[in-house]
Amino acid sequence: MALRRRAHPPAGPDAGTVLRLAVLLQAGLAPAAAWHHLAVSGDDAAATVSARITAGDDAASAVAAQGTGWKDVAAAWRIAESVGAPLADSLRGIAEALDDSDRSRAEVRVALAEPAGTAKLMSWLPLVAVGLGAALGFDTLRTLVATPAGIVCALAGIALIVLAHRWSAVLVRRADPDGAVAGIGADLLAIALSGGVSIERAQRIVDAAGADEPDAETRGILALSRSAGVPAAELLRAGAALARHRARTDGRLRAARLSSRLLVPLGVCTLPAFLLLGVAPMLLSVLSATPLTL
Template sequence: MTRLRVLRRVLAALPGAAPPDDDGPARVARTTRRLAVLLGAGVAPGSAWRHLALEADADARTRSATVSVGLAADGPDDEAGPTNDHRADAAVLSAVADAAAHGGDLPAAIAAIADQETGAGARTAWAGLAAAWQVAAISGAPLGVCLRDLAGSLRELDRIGRDVGTALAGPSATARLVLWLPLVAVLLGMALGFDTLRTLFATPPGLCCLAAGVVFLIVGARWSSALSARAARRDPAPGLSLDLVAVAMAGGGAAPAARSIVEEACERFAVPYDGATIAGVLALSARAGIPAGELLRGEAEQQRDQARSDGERAAAILATRLMIPLGVCVLPAFLLVGVAPLLLSVVTSTTLGF
């Protein structure tokens, strides 16, 4: 069984194809929405951040206690990751509250949260909140209203990420599953009474088949992972820069000044800036003589709808493209590791019988 364990470890070490789950935009949207409500009720920014920090700390303690009980009863639990996220949220919210209480640079303190995040969606969402805060402060836009609109945009970004992740989950899981076919073939040979493990590990032809099969599996796994990563690659925040320009325009400033404020904030906090689309929307607004805010928000919603459609299309294409490494790499590995040792065992036993 030691040899079987070696095969299982080799397969488990192969790179996975599933994209990581990133719930960062949802967490940032929840924080932004609560900030908007508190500020709209007349709470000072420093006090608002402090209230959120205390709530996040209490939430993290509750989740930690729940997970500890689950670990004691059932063993390791997948809730440990979310608990760490909430604990980190409590720490960074407290840091932002301290910066607000001491008259520090709030956008910079918010942006520091992004540097501690691992997911691209979470980093961009926190950076977007920092940029929106700076844009509203400079342009004179009502902060509570702006944050309320931003929270809606972040919730939509989270839905896009989840929809695309769900669409990619099927092809990615299939790619991961078929990598176990060679081991299934080995187990099938053993169930039929053939010593396929001895053939693989103790005979020169078997060792050659094993080495070639492992190479094919590694190439197939890396190929599948590369295809999945390419399909999952997308703009983490479609339309966010247009929303920021709408925030700046809400302060009553001119379009060129609003563009300049947003461009500076996007550059400072590494938020993608869609200058060409913004220029086109502002030009249309000027020609038609209508406010640019609704046009900008409408264009941002259109970009997010397009991002969702592009993600679903990429997932459909991925399901077909994953058949290539399956046929070119996984199938030969299946034949080399599962079928060839079976045939060698039959030939060997037949030869010894004569």
């Protein structure tokens, strides 16, 4: 039985799209023209945004309408416009954050591939045992479907295979990274502060732009900035980069732990299923073929 991986979250913004947009804006193109040129180049997301802008939406709303993941790009756009921060530089920073997050998720999923593949391979072991018994000359198939003891073994073995499959799938799903971009809240707040506003006003602007509430680490950085009397923007960018590094490290640790955790359903379910579907029918077929003597 194949081990099904969970469906990945809906595709978020492509870092390349955001970076190319930033370059076009930095070259002096208006937002509508920049999106149009990206759309002409074959970018599907840009085509949708460009169509919405042509229909009368403002650029930030058109970006936000793209769905999951794009809200951070739209928030950065709104924040930069609100405080007068350079839009191209702001989007370039968001593109770097998206690229870093994408590479981190890719690394984690590569690390998860080996233990998940091993679990998938081992899930076939009990079914292989049935064929192995038949190949060795034992009447295992008839024993499993035509004798009371064999039927019990078959039902129990199949139930254990299903349980092992679902158990392993849950473990893999928990280890799989989600689509969130670590540290993005700190990046958005840094954009707001780069416009020269106070921390309190920057927080209100970020909230109004639809961004998530700052986490405990971001609040700690702001408190440090106030107490030390130093600009918070660079501290926030450094904190965001550190958050993404931690997310990458945590993902690798989850992948490493998954290898050992997948041994639990293997020992509790898969190996007993192997005995029930492979070894037990062979023994039953031998016993049924051996005449009883007094």
